[in-house]
Amino acid sequence: MAELEVRVVSERRDGLLLELGRVVNEYGHVLVRQRWVQEAQGACLTLILRGPPDRQQALEKALGLHPRVLRFESTRAVQAQDAVGSIVPTVVAEPVAFAAEPAGPGEVGPWLPSGADVARVERMLPGLAKDYPRIFPWLINLEYAVSAEVRDASLYLAGKRTGAWIFRRDFSLGARLGLVDAIRRIALPALRVLVTVEQHEHQLHVRGCPLCQPGAPSGGRFFAGFLEGLLAESVDAPGVVVRETRCHSLGAPVCVFEVSS
């Protein structure tokens, strides 16, 4: 068994421990300790978890992608075993790190999460919901209102909340589907209300994205969050992940979003 320290930030505290606790149980881990701290960006929950080392990575991914988690950090600890076979409780911290890979023209590199401007996103969302599907003026205003460091995370949070709301409003009645079916029957019709889009198996190709102008910063994080929020409860598999692999703002003809679980 190995220990894992996880630190998550969420906009509110209510029910967070219960929801994350379910995810922890699903991946065969137990909660050893928890600690709450209120921060400027929201409620910060630190969890010390114990469970099988081979499921740690999957648990980290599931927690990091939980719809209520704005920021996620984890530190792994391993227990060393001495020559006679007894366990020596030596803790070696292995911080989870993201390695940057070089991206080609039009290609989007890996996204490194950082905190969103929760307060501004929260203020913007009711107006966005009221004007839905005419949402792009709200999102462009949000892009200008937040600082550059939190722009991507703020767009992602706005997208995730909007996608989850649209799912509950329009698509929640029905059974959980396979991933490709969910993309065809839920993601595609939901996106078509906003943009011109085509499905190619697990990819969605968005043409003329209003948030991605050539030479300007990419707004694709909104759609990545939107699709994750939309598909999280609709797919018969844990943890839907959406990655933008090509972007019009980086020179590609269309923005490409790859959906996986």
Added chain:
Amino acid sequence: MQEMHQHYNAVLVVLSYLVSVLGSFTALQLALGIAQARTPGQRWGAVLAAGTAMGGGAIWAMHFIAMIACNMGVQVTYDVMLTAISALLAVVACSIGLAVVSAGAFGWLSLVFAGVMMGLGVAGMHYLGMAAMLTSAQISYDGGLVALSVAIAIVASMAALWLAFHLRGRLQMLGSAWVMGVAVCGMHYTGMSALDIAVGDTLPAGFAQGLSGDHLGMVVFGVVVVLLALALGLSIIRQQRRAALTI
């Protein structure tokens, strides 16, 4: 033996299909809400409501409208007990089928099981309802057409459930109800074509105490009104919930 023929009132035949669609629409809308139940009590309440709408509304009411539509040239009444049991059979079979298909993820095994349960519910109600018929005529069945009627009920039920749980949007809502209506009516009219009636000369015991067409018509009318009210009420509640959802 002298054979007799069935003559149908076209308006009532069309009405029978519309009632089966209405009942199926209400039942499937209730069934889609089963997964959102928060407690076992809510879940079983939703299962029974959906099963009753399907078994009692779509299937039973449709059957007796179609029987009222059919003129066989002889007087007919219906045994009260068997008529009630036929309704119960349809409700129970449909409740089981809808409970299975709405639990958890949608799979082919659960679809087949639920389709078979609902199809047998449709067919069982029909043939039990026919057994409830009290008449001087001699009745027999063509086995091949009986088997075909059961197959139609099962296959079309599976198609309707697939549409209801797998799709989203208008096709999900309306398409599934229309297809389920085909299951119920297709089964019934195929089963009626399997029926051979010959002239008889003796009224069975209990004929005078049986339900006549007029009384049945009143009961069916009451069932249809309840279905309409349920469908409308559900639609209003869903619209209100949709409007109240916050982002």
